[in-house]
Amino acid sequence: MPRSPIRAPKPTLDLSDHLYVFRQPVPGELASGSDTGSELPFPEVPPTITSETVFGNDRPLEIEVGSGKGLFLTNESERNGEHNFLGIEIIHKYAKHSAARLAKAGRSNAKMISGNAQPLLADRVPAGSLEAVHVYFPDPWWKKRHRKRRVVNEGSVQSFLTALRSGGRFHFWTDVLDYFEATIEMIAEIAPEFGVPIPEEKSPSSHDLDYRTHFERRSRQNQIPVYRVRYEKR
Numbered sequence: 001m002p003r004s005p006i007r008a009p010k011p012t013l014d015l016s017d018h019l020y021v022f023r024q025p026v027p028g029e030l031a032s033g034s035d036t037g038s039e040l041p042f043p044e045v046p047p048t049i050t051s052e053t054v055f056g057n058d059r060p061l062e063i064e065v066g067s068g069k070g071l072f073l074t075n076e077s078e079r080n081g082e083h084n085f086l087g088i089e090i091i092h093k094y095a096k097h098s099a100a101r102l103a104k105a106g107r108s109n110a111k112m113i114s115g116n117a118q119p120l121l122a123d124r125v126p127a128g129s130l131e132a133v134h135v136y137f138p139d140p141w142w143k144k145r146h147r148k149r150r151v152v153n154e155g156s157v158q159s160f161l162t163a164l165r166s167g168g169r170f171h172f173w174t175d176v177l178d179y180f181e182a183t184i185e186m187i188a189e190i191a192p193e194f195g196v197p198i199p200e201e202k203s204p205s206s207h208d209l210d211y212r213t214h215f216e217r218r219s220r221q222n223q224i225p226v227y228r229v230r231y232e233k234r
């Protein structure tokens with residue numbers, strides 16, 4: 001199913017408090033739309049990513065990998081004002097769209113990074129520092145030879161595990177059964193510290209944007225089954 005087009009935010013909207021860029025070359029196919037062109041005013045990602053360096057306080061930090069249009073961050077940062085939320089999105093126009101959503105909603109506890117989440121989580125997030133990692137509806141990369149591009153893979157699972165505090169959560173939802181089963185199997189094998197997957201329930205939705213993410217909304221509205229789990233680091 002193709003993604004619906006998104007509107008670019010008004011150039012007058014100030015995103016400088018809500019958008020960082022991570023200037024690192026990304027693989028060709030993922031990079032479409034990631035050119036930041038002449039938009040140099042956005043700050044660079046700090047060398048170390050913590051609540052202190054990004055938000056200037058010490059509240060628990062939750063990171064979402066692949067935020068798309070930013071529905072999760074917008075809703076969750078309102079529901080849980082005591083935590084900080086940082087979204088990382090590799091396609092620049094989506095990162096900007098999500099940052100615009102957060103700026104318009106006046107969120108001070110949620111920001112975006114435009115860039116590749118994998119090196120950021122592996123290299124810039126201190127061990128044992130995160131409250132949660134969220135990955136919702138990652139790109140499936142159906143072809144076998146492309147599977148190594150999946151954002152939930154052996155390397156990223158190790159990074160999530162290292163970055164999470166003890167008791168910290170990793171949420172993984174997808175509508176691709178093969179991705180779901182392969183991930184559950186892989187985690188059991190390489191990351192026993194995550195224990196067993198804990199099933200998560202869908203929430204009743206009371207209005208059109210009352211879903212965990214846009215892709216959850218799309219799947220539910222099209223009666224496509226969704227597989228939802230959470231892990232808690234031991």
Ligand SMILES: C[S@@+](CC[C@H](N)C(=O)[O-])C[C@H]1O[C@@H](n2cnc3c(N)ncnc32)[C@H](O)[C@@H]1O
Nearest residue numbers: 066068088089090116117136137139213214215
């Ligand atoms: C299928 S979309 C799902 C978006 C959103 N999570 C949702 O559920 O509506 C997957 C998103 O992950 C992003 N993505 C893929 N690889 C990424 C990476 N290495 N770092 C950050 N974002 C990535 C894609 O650009 C895309 O926006």
